[in-house]
Every structure is written in structure tokens, then in C-alpha cells.
Amino acid sequence: MLITLLFSLSIVSSxxxxxxxxxxxxxxxxIAHRGASGYIPEHTLQAYDIxxxxxxxxxxxxLVPTKDFSLIINHENLLxxxxxxxxxxxxxxxxxxxxISTYAGPVTETGWFSEDFTLSEIKELRAKQRLSFxxxxxxxxxxxxxxxxxxxxxxxxxxxxxxxNQTLLGAYIELKYPNYFNSLGxxxxxxxxxxxxxRGIDNIKGASEICPIILQCFELESLxxxxxxxxLPLVYLINSAYPVFNMSYYADYVDGVGPNNGAIFTPNGxxxxxxxxxxxxxxxVHMWVIRDDVPFSxxxxxxxxxxxxxxxxxxxxxxxxxxxxxxxxxxx
Amino acid sequence: MLVLxxxxxxCTSRKSPARYFYNxxxxxxIAHRGACGYIPEHTLQAYETxxxxxxxxxxxxLVPTKDFKLVVNHxxxxxxxxxxxxxxxxxxxxxxxxxxxxEGILTQTGWFSEDFSLDQIKQLKAKxxxxxxxxxxxxxxxxxxxxxxxxxxxxxxxxxxxxxxxxLGVYIELKDSAYFNSLGxxxxxxxxxxxxxRKIDxIEGASMICPIILQSFELQSLxxxxxxxxLPLVYLLEEGYILHNISYYANFVDGVGPGFNLIFxxxxxxxxxxxxxxxxxxxVHMWVVKKDKPxxxxxxxxxYKKILDxxxxxxxxxxxxxxxxxxxxxx
Numbered sequence: 001m002l003i004t005l006l007f008s009l010s011i012v013s014s015x016x017x018x019x020x021x022x023x024x025x026x027x028x029x030x031i032a033h034r035g036a037s038g039y040i041p042e043h044t045l046q047a048y049d050i051x052x053x054x055x056x057x058x059x060x061x062x063l064v065p066t067k068d069f070s071l072i073i074n075h076e077n078l079l080x081x082x083x084x085x086x087x088x089x090x091x092x093x094x095x096x097x098x099x100i101s102t103y104a105g106p107v108t109e110t111g112w113f114s115e116d117f118t119l120s121e122i123k124e125l126r127a128k129q130r131l132s133f134x135x136x137x138x139x140x141x142x143x144x145x146x147x148x149x150x151x152x153x154x155x156x157x158x159x160x161x162x163x164x165n166q167t168l169l170g171a172y173i174e175l176k177y178p179n180y181f182n183s184l185g186x187x188x189x190x191x192x193x194x195x196x197x198x199r200g201i202d203n204i205k206g207a208s209e210i211c212p213i214i215l216q217c218f219e220l221e222s223l224x225x226x227x228x229x230x231x232l233p234l235v236y237l238i239n240s241a242y243p244v245f246n247m248s249y250y251a252d253y254v255d256g257v258g259p260n261n262g263a264i265f266t267p268n269g270x271x272x273x274x275x276x277x278x279x280x281x282x283x284x285v286h287m288w289v290i291r292d293d294v295p296f297s298x299x300x301x302x303x304x305x306x307x308x309x310x311x312x313x314x315x316x317x318x319x320x321x322x323x324x325x326x327x328x329x330x331x332x
Numbered sequence: 333m334l335v336l337x338x339x340x341x342x343c344t345s346r347k348s349p350a351r352y353f354y355n356x357x358x359x360x361x362i363a364h365r366g367a368c369g370y371i372p373e374h375t376l377q378a379y380e381t382x383x384x385x386x387x388x389x390x391x392x393x394l395v396p397t398k399d400f401k402l403v404v405n406h407x408x409x410x411x412x413x414x415x416x417x418x419x420x421x422x423x424x425x426x427x428x429x430x431x432x433x434x435e436g437i438l439t440q441t442g443w444f445s446e447d448f449s450l451d452q453i454k455q456l457k458a459k460x461x462x463x464x465x466x467x468x469x470x471x472x473x474x475x476x477x478x479x480x481x482x483x484x485x486x487x488x489x490x491x492x493x494x495x496x497x498x499x500l501g502v503y504i505e506l507k508d509s510a511y512f513n514s515l516g517x518x519x520x521x522x523x524x525x526x527x528x529x530r531k532i533d534x535i536e537g538a539s540m541i542c543p544i545i546l547q548s549f550e551l552q553s554l555x556x557x558x559x560x561x562x563l564p565l566v567y568l569l570e571e572g573y574i575l576h577n578i579s580y581y582a583n584f585v586d587g588v589g590p591g592f593n594l595i596f597x598x599x600x601x602x603x604x605x606x607x608x609x610x611x612x613x614x615x616v617h618m619w620v621v622k623k624d625k626p627x628x629x630x631x632x633x634x635x636y637k638k639i640l641d642x643x644x645x646x647x648x649x650x651x652x653x654x655x656x657x658x659x660x661x662x663x
Contacts, residue, residue, distance in 0.1 A: 039370075039381050049468040050370050135380040141472040302661045322653050326662065331632035332623060332654065 016282045017233040017255040019204045021170055021212035023284070024057070027328040028308055029315035031172050032056035033289050034075060038319040039135060041127040042082060043073045044142040045153055052157060055325030055332040058172040058214065060317065061150050065186045070119040071147045071195065076176060080111040083125040084140050091121070100180050103218040104242050115184060119146065133293065147173065148195055155199060155211050170212030174237070178222040189226050196230070204231050216258055216286075220245055224253050235286060238263065247281055256284035256314070261296045263287075264311055269297040271311045279312070286315035292323055302327060347613045348564040348586040350535045352501055352543035354615065355388070358659040359639065360646035362503050363387035364620050365406060369651035370466060372458040373413060374404045375473040376484060383488060386656035389503040389545065391648065392481050396517045401450040402478045402526065407507060411442040414456040415471055422452065431511050434549040435573055446515060450477065464624060478504070479526055486530065486542050501543030505568070509553040520556045527561075535562050547589055551576060555584050566617060569594060578612055587615035587645070592627045595642055600628035606643050617646035623654055637663055 035047025036054055048059040064077040077100070079085045086095075094117065097110040114122065128139040151171060158168045178188045192215075196202035200210055207213040216235040217223050223234045235256040238244040240263040250257070263274050264287050278285045287308070292301055299307055305327040308316055318324040325332040354360075366378025367385055379390040395408040408431070410416040417426075425448065428441040445453065459470040482502060489499045509519045523546075527533035531541060538544040547566040548554050554565045566587040571594050581588070594605050595618050609616045618639070621627075626635050636658035639647055649655040 039384060046466070046468045049466040053370065053466050135377070135384045137376045137380045138469075141469075300661075301657070323657060326632075326654065326657050332651075 015227075015234075015253070015255050017204070017231075019208065019212070019214075019233045019255075021168070021208060022214065022233045022255060023314070028313050028324075029057045029286065030055065030321050030324045030328065031058040031060050031286065031315055031317045032321040033060055033317040033319045034062070035059055036319070036321055037130075038292060041129045041138055041142060043075065043144070044127045045145055045150065046138070046142050048150065048153065051321050052169050053332075054322040055329060056169075056318075056321035057167070058170040058212070059150070059154065060172045060174070061147055062174045062176050063147055063188070063192065064114040064176050065181055065188060065191065066114055066117055066119045066122055068118045069186065069191065070122075071188070071191055072114060072119065072122055073145050073147060073150060074114060077114040077181075078109050078111050079114060079117075079125065081130050083127055083144065085112045085125050088124065090124070091117075100177060101183075102177055102180065104239065115181065115186075131293075147192065151195065151199055151201070151211060155201075158211055168208075168210075168212055170207075170214065172214045172216060172235075174216045174218075175222055178217065178219055189222055189229075193226065193229055196232075202230050202232065204233070207232060214256075220250055220253065227253060235284075237288075247277060247283070251278075251281035251283055254283070256286055258286045258288060258317070260288055261290075264313065265297045265307060267297055269299060269303075269307065271307070275312050284314040285312075286317065287311075287313050288317035290316050290318040290320070290324065292320040346565075346584070346586050348535070348562075350539065350543070350545075350564045350586075352388075352499070352539060353545065353564045353586060354645070359644055359655075360388045360617065361386070361652050361655040361659070362389040362391050362617065362646055362648045363652040364391055364648040364650045365393070366390055367650070367652055368461075369623060372460045372469055372473060374406065374476070375458045376476060376481070377469070377473050379481065379484070382652050383500050385653040386660075387500075387649075387652035388498070388646075389501040389543070390481070390485070391503045391505070392476075392478060393505045393507050394478055394519070394523065395445040395507050396512055396519060396522065397445055397448055397450045397453055399449045400517065400522065401453075402519070402522055403445055403450065403453050404476045404478060404481060405445060408445040408512075409440050409442050410445060410448075410453075410456065412461050414458055414475065416443045416456055419455065421455075422448075431508060433508050433511065434575075435570070446512065446517075462624075478523070479529075482526065482530055482532070482542060486532075489542055499539075499541075499543055501538075501545065503545045503547060503566075505547045506553055509548065509550050520553060520560070524557070524560055527563075533561050533563065535564070538563060545587075549573075551581055551584065558584055566615075568619075578608060578614070582612040582614055585614065587617055589617045589619060589648075592618055592620070595644065596628055596638070600630075602638075602642055610643070615645040616643075617648065618642075618644045619648035621647050621649040621651070621655065623651045633658065633662065 032051030034042035036051040040047040061073045062075045063071045099106050099108045122144050126140040127142045175188050181188050200206040214233045218237045234254040235258045236250050236254045237258040239260050275285050322332050363382030365373035367382040371378040392404040393406045394402045395405050430437050430439045453475050457471040458473045506519050512519050531537040545564045549568045565585040566589045567581050567585045568589040570591045597603050606616050
């Protein structure tokens with residue numbers, strides 16, 4: 001009786017999505033973190049275009065809302081780090097300080113916030129490279145975009161890929177701080193789902209044919225909410241520096257887990273038990289972030305990728321998707 | 333008689349003392365027109381990305397403007413790489429010309445740099461020449477002068493000097509020099525003036541500030557330059573258009589820049605070109621490696637393995653991240 005009970009519990013512990021694009025038996029999935037952001041200002045169509053050309057499987061938009069209920073792409077609602085907002089006098093009056101509740105606790109920041117801007121105001125901004133040691137001559141040319149624009153671009157790319165019988169490019173989407181934004185009156189999950197539905201990609205079947213979608217979030221509740229409305233694969237992001245739910249708990253609700261490299265590798269390069277555990281629950285593991293110019297655990301570039309294979313990771317978030325493509329596919 | 337022959341053999345080659353002209357560990361990686369596989373060619377953005385990818389040299393091609401400036405474009409025709417054909421203020425400059433080049437007479441219709449002032453060139457925006465490459469960066473970036481490129485590299489190198497990393501170099505080609513000189517330009521002197529202003533018209537200065545290599549399809553132009561500067565010189569060759577014996581040009585240049593079908597024959601086997609060049613003390617820098625148009629239909633990793641097997645001393649690559657990654661880590 002006990003054995004039967006335990007057995008049935010173990011089978012229930014995981015969703016194991018039916019989306020074929022969520023798995024690759026040959027090599028880890030290559031998710032271009034914020035696009036090919038190692039080279040090109042993050043979260044621009046240009047960063048996504050280059051990532052696609054470098055062989056990434058997924059581009060990776062982060063979404064925050066605007067005042068007029070659009071979902072735009074930026075890693076956080078703060079606009080200072082990735083745009084020229086601070087040099088635009090017409091927006092001086094929007095400079096402010098806020099405390100935002102996040103998975104990492106309350107975060108207090110001063111600057112300009114997306115939820116205080118209309119979409120047409122956001123469109124006046126120009127993107128810049130966040131990290132000063134990366135190329136800066138591409139700064140201040142490219143606009144910020146909505147998730148609608150990014151998806152329509154991917155769908156278009158895929159039309160051509162379909163004619164050439166190539167694998168489709170996917171979009172691995174993260175809603176940022178949904179709890180906080182929903183408390184302001186947005187309904188970010190429904191906003192996103194509506195946009196996906198308009199394109200016929202709010203379900204695995206449609207997504208598989210048009211534009212593969214994976215949904216990721218640091219807030220489990222947001223994923224639980226979405227799982228009631230869509231069968232799209234879900235990935236729970238965790239940062240080993242902050243408290244998270246037990247794997248035995250979240251494994252019931254998501255198809256994968258997205259840990260930081262610190263959860264997978266110790267500082268001197270040893271592999272932890274994390275992947276093994278996650279696989280025991282039927283969860284895919286997608287690790288963030290690989291950066292050629294910010295190595296971890298003392299690994300150089302090929303050592304990083306060897307370690308990824310040795311750790312049996314199912315996917316990696318990479319800011320230099322060309323490196324990952326060369327290493328895993330033998331070509332870009 | 334033997335002594336005479338031996339003496340002649342030693343005279344048959346310059347062998348540049350520029351250390352930056354050689355790399356003992358791997359072929360030099362020359363970013364052909366910048367990282368133009370990804371970014372519109374010959375823009376600061378294509379050069380900066382190439383530099384960040386680890387390329388040893390960026391590679392500007394120079395053509396003159398009406399007002400005696402040297403701008404960076406692969407040819408004087410502006411149609412393929414800019415939006416000139418969409419600008420009504422320049423309609424009247426569209427014309428047909430026949431230009432004598434190393435390939436023979438080339439007749440083209442369009443807009444030509446030598447008919448534009450620098451101010452007019454500065455109104456143009458760069459585009460990706462090849463339709464199958466990323467198009468999302470079209471019509472953002474401007475065209476540059478060689479001064480702007482050099483000053484940018486010199487700025488980059490100031491930081492590299494502090495960090496102790498190798499300097500970024502500039503591998504410059506004057507295009508169609510005989511033709512432009514016949515129009516009244518003096519492109520070699522124009523270039524040398526720009527280099528001299530920056531104290532990089534000599535190996536000594538270039539080595540400390542901004543390594544320079546000069547390349548051309550026209551041997552005469554290199555001979556002219558060779559009389560006025562000790563900077564390393566490379567003679568570019570294309571199959572079908574070879575005018576001189578190696579024993580002749582080896583006297584005047586430090587390297588030769590062949591197209592890949594001089595290195596790999598129609599059966600894709602290695603020719604003896606590199607061996608002969610090396611016997612004549614010439615470095616060999618092969619053009620062009622393009623991931624989207626592999627030569628001999630080689631797979632990507634195979635391409636770079638074959639390049640290493642051929643013992644070429646440098647490659648022109650439009651995707652310099654690939655050369656760097658394969659040569660440094662994979663092979």
C-alpha cells in the first residue's frame with residue numbers, strides 16, 4: 001500500500017511537457033540570453049537577429065509593462081542601465097525612487113521606470129550596451145521593442161526557416177516581477193497570453209508550428225497561474241543566493257528549472273547534485289548565464305562547455321551564442 | 333656563380349622586421365571589412381565587433397572623395413553598401429563609368445565616391461551588402477574616413493597598452509590606385525600623410541601605437557609605397573589575373589594575399605603555393621573565409637582545419653569570432 005502510494009506520488013511529481021522543441025537529445029539547448037548581448041545592446045531586435053544568425057535555438061525576451069498596458073522588452077523596469085533615458089530632458093520629470101518587491105526581497109532603485117512611460121515615450125529611447133567593456137559603438141541607434149514586435153519578427157524568420165526545412169527559432173519569455181506589477185493594476189500574465197493567443201502560439205501545437213514558446217519566471221505563483229490557461233512549457237528560475245521552494249513541490253507545476261551557475265558548479269569547478277536531483281523529478285535544467293568575458297569557476301571557454309556537458313545540463317543561457325554553437329554543433 | 337645565386341636569393345626578399353606581421357602560434361586573423369558577416373561592412377561597428385571578437389587586424393579599403401579625402405568602402409561604387417540610390421539629392425550624380433582595374437576594364441552604373449564630397453558621403457547610411465545576412469542594422473551607421481578609423485584604433489590601443497593586451501592593427505588597402513591617380517589624386521601620398529600625422533608611417537611608430545600593414549592588387553602602388561615607408565607590404569593576387577612571377581614581386585613585398593583557389597585547387601587539394609611563397613620568404617594571407625559561403629564546400633570545422641594544414645600565415649575572415657575560436661580552442 002505504502003509502496004503503491006509512493007510510486008504514484010513519484011509519477012505525479014512532474015509534468016514533462018509534450019512540447020518536442022523543449023528537448024534536444026543531441027546537445028544542450030542554446031538560449032541567447034537577452035539576444036547576442038555579448039556583442040550587441042541587449043534586448044534589441046538586432047541582438048536577436050545576430051543571435052539567430054549565430055545558431056541560437058531561442059531568443060530570450062524579458063518583459064515589463066508600460067503605463068498604457070503594452071509589454072516591452074527590458075531586463076528590468078528600471079531603464080537607466082540599458083537606454084539613454086537619463087540624457088533626454090523631456091523625461092526628467094519621471095525620475096523617481098521606488099521600492100519593488102522581488103524574489104530577491106525588496107529592491108530600492110532610483111531612476112526611470114517602464115511603468116511610468118507610455119509606449120510612444122519608450123519608443124523615443126535608444127538602447128545601449130549595459131556593460132562598459134563590451135562594444136559601445138552600437139549604442140543609441142536601436143529602439144526598444146514590444147513583445148508583439150519580437151514575436152512577429154520571429155514568426156517571420158520562421159516562415160523562411162520552414163521553407164528551408166530548418167529548425168524553428170523560439171522565444172523563451174520571462175515576465176519580470178509579476179507580483180509587483182499586478183499589484184499596480186496590470187495583469188501581466190493575461191496581457192502576455194492574449195498576445196500569444198492572437199498569434200496562435202498560446203499552446204504547444206500552434207507554437208510548435210509557428211514559433212516555439214517557453215515561459216520562465218522567478219515567481220512560481222505566476223507560472224502556476226499561467227499553467228491553468230496554457231499548456232506551454234514552464235521553467236522556474238532560481239538563484240541559489242535566495243530562498244526557493246522545495247524541488248519536490250515545484251516539480252509538480254513546471255517542466256524545467258533555471259538555476260544560476262552557482263547552483264550547478266562550485267567556485268572551484270565541481271559539479272553539485274542539483275542536476276541529478278532535478279532529473280530525478282523529470283525536470284529539465286537550463287543554466288544561466290554563460291559569458292565569454294565573465295567566466296565562472298575558473299573555466300576558460302571550452303572548459304565551460306565541457307563542464308556543461310559533464311553536468312548533463314539540458315540548456316544554457318549564453319550571451320555569446322556563437323561560442324556555444326561552435327562547441328556543441330561544430331558550427332554556427 | 334653559386335655565390336652570386338646565393339647572394340641573389342638573399343636579396344630576393346624583404347622579410348619585414350615588424351613583429352606584428354607574424355604570429356608564431358596561429359594564423360593572423362584579419363577581419364575582412366570588419367565582422368561583416370554580422371554587421372554592415374566597413375563601419376566602426378563592424379570593426380569594433382571584430383576587435384571584441386579577438387581579431388588581430390581590421391581591414392579598411394580606401395577610395396577617394398571629390399575633395400581629396402580617403403573614405404572606407406570596398407569600391408568607389410556606393411550602391412551596394414549604402415542607401416545612396418534612395419537619396420533624391422544625389423540622383424544627378426548617378427552615372428556610368430569604365431574603370432581600369434587589375435581585373436581589366438570594369439563598367440558600372442551607379443554612384444561613385446570620387447564624385448562626392450566628404451560632407452555628401454556623410455549623409456549616407458551603411459547597409460549589409462548580402463541579403464541573406466542580418467538586415468536589422470541597415471541604415472543606422474555612417475561611412476568613415478581612414479582618419480576616423482585610425483583614431484578610433486589608436487584610442488582602443490591606449491587602453492590595450494595599459495592592460496598589456498596585444499594591439500589591434502589596421503590592414504589597409506588602397507583600391508584601384510592607378511585609376512584614381514589618373515584622375516589627379518595621389519592616393520599613396522594621401523594615405524602616407526594620414527599615417528605620418530599619427531606617427532604610424534613607420535614600423536617603429538606603428539608597433540607602439542597602431543600596427544599597420546599595406547595591401548594592394550597593384551604591385552606598382554606597393555612599390556611606390558615601399559620607397560617611402562618601411563611598413564609591411566602585401567601583394568594581393570586573384571587566380572586568373574596574375575601578372576608577375578613570384579621571384580619578381582618577392583623583392584618588393586613582405587607577403588602575398590592569394591584568393592583561396594590559389595591555395596586549394598579545383599579538387600580541393602592543397603597546391604604548392606604556400607610552400608613556394610615561404611621559400612621566397614613571403615608570408616601568405618588567404619582571402620576570404622565566409623561561414624555562409626564555405627570554399628570547397630567544407631564543413632565549418634573542416635574549413636579551419638584545412639586552413640591550419642595549409643600553413644598559411646593569416647586569413648581574412650568575415651566571421652572573425654569563428655577563426656579565433658577554432659584556432660585558439662578547438663583545433
